[in-house]
Amino acid sequence: MTIKVVAISGSIRSGSYNSGLLRAAIEVAKECLQGIEVEFVEISHLPMLNTDLEGPGTFPHDVEAFRKKILEADSILFASPEYNYSVSAPLKNAIDWAGRPPNVWGDKAAAIVSAGAGFGGGRSHYHLRQIGIYIDLHFINKPEFFLNVFQPPAKFDNDGNLTDAATKEKLKEVLLALQAFSLRLKESLYDVLVKAPLSIVTWATLLGAISDQNSLLLTALAALKGFSGPFLG
Numbered sequence: 001m002t003i004k005v006v007a008i009s010g011s012i013r014s015g016s017y018n019s020g021l022l023r024a025a026i027e028v029a030k031e032c033l034q035g036i037e038v039e040f041v042e043i044s045h046l047p048m049l050n051t052d053l054e055g056p057g058t059f060p061h062d063v064e065a066f067r068k069k070i071l072e073a074d075s076i077l078f079a080s081p082e083y084n085y086s087v088s089a090p091l092k093n094a095i096d097w098a099g100r101p102p103n104v105w106g107d108k109a110a111a112i113v114s115a116g117a118g119f120g121g122g123r124s125h126y127h128l129r130q131i132g133i134y135i136d137l138h139f140i141n142k143p144e145f146f147l148n149v150f151q152p153p154a155k156f157d158n159d160g161n162l163t164d165a166a167t168k169e170k171l172k173e174v175l176l177a178l179q180a181f182s183l184r185l186k187e188s189l190y191d192v193l194v195k196a197p198l199s200i201v202t203w204a205t206l207l208g209a210i211s212d213q214n215s216l217l218l219t220a221l222a223a224l225k226g227f228s229g230p231f232l233g
């Protein structure tokens with residue numbers, strides 16, 4: 001089974017390190033992993049959220065297309081820069097659009113990576129995880145991935161492409177954890193939707209058969225009692 005991952009960068013600037021992480025993740029998935037596909041989905045063209053732009057059950061064209069991508073994905077890989085100790089505005093905007101009813105994020109597995117100064121964007125992770133509670137995203141807990149871009153040696157080339165082998169290896173570990181968790185979620189959904197109803201039918205059939213046998217037994221006893229009333233009392 002192939003897990004479809006949508007990759008979203010919270011930075012929409014051209015030389016973004018966070019987008020660079022996602023391009024590297026796509027490359028790692030293609031070259032080193034099986035059963036996982038990662039697709040970069042743009043958020044820069046989404047309008048600012050304004051519910052006046054919604055019709056009855058409809059959204060602006062670009063928003064509809066974005067929501068469809070999320071709906072069709074099994075899981076989400078966020079590259080989340082830290083803006084003022086939180087997630088970036090473009091990322092929050094995209095999250096809000098896809099969370100409008102009907103919420104299309106629900107029950108998907110998700111992972112966060114980030115690049116930046118100092119803590120490497122780490123503080124944005126905790127706000128993103130909190131947002132995930134409301135929209136029913138299920139984040140992997142580990143491995144955590146924060147990359148301090150400015151700590152030598154250099155991790156990116158001048159075009160914002162990741163060049164550091166150790167960082168690529170960490171990305172691979174995140175993808176593997178995301179894949180495993182996505183499969184577990186899919187299996188539990190299968191259990192709930194298919195296996196549980198099937199076993200209910202099986203049990204119901206069995207109980208039905210037993211109760212049929214019981215009523216057969218009772219009928220036989222009643223008949224016997226009726227026939228031999230004076231003897232059985």
Ligand SMILES: Cc1cc2nc3c(=O)[nH]c(=O)nc-3n(C[C@H](O)[C@H](O)[C@H](O)COP(=O)(O)O)c2cc1C
Pocket residue numbers: 011012013015016017018019081082083084085086115116117118119120121149
């Ligand atoms: C509006 C804004 C707010 C920022 N706030 C923080 C911050 O709170 N903490 C931090 O470590 N870096 C902060 N930064 C720096 C960015 O995290 C850093 O530039 C990062 O590389 C941006 O990601 P990108 O390269 O993918 O665009 C901020 C940058 C911007 C533009």
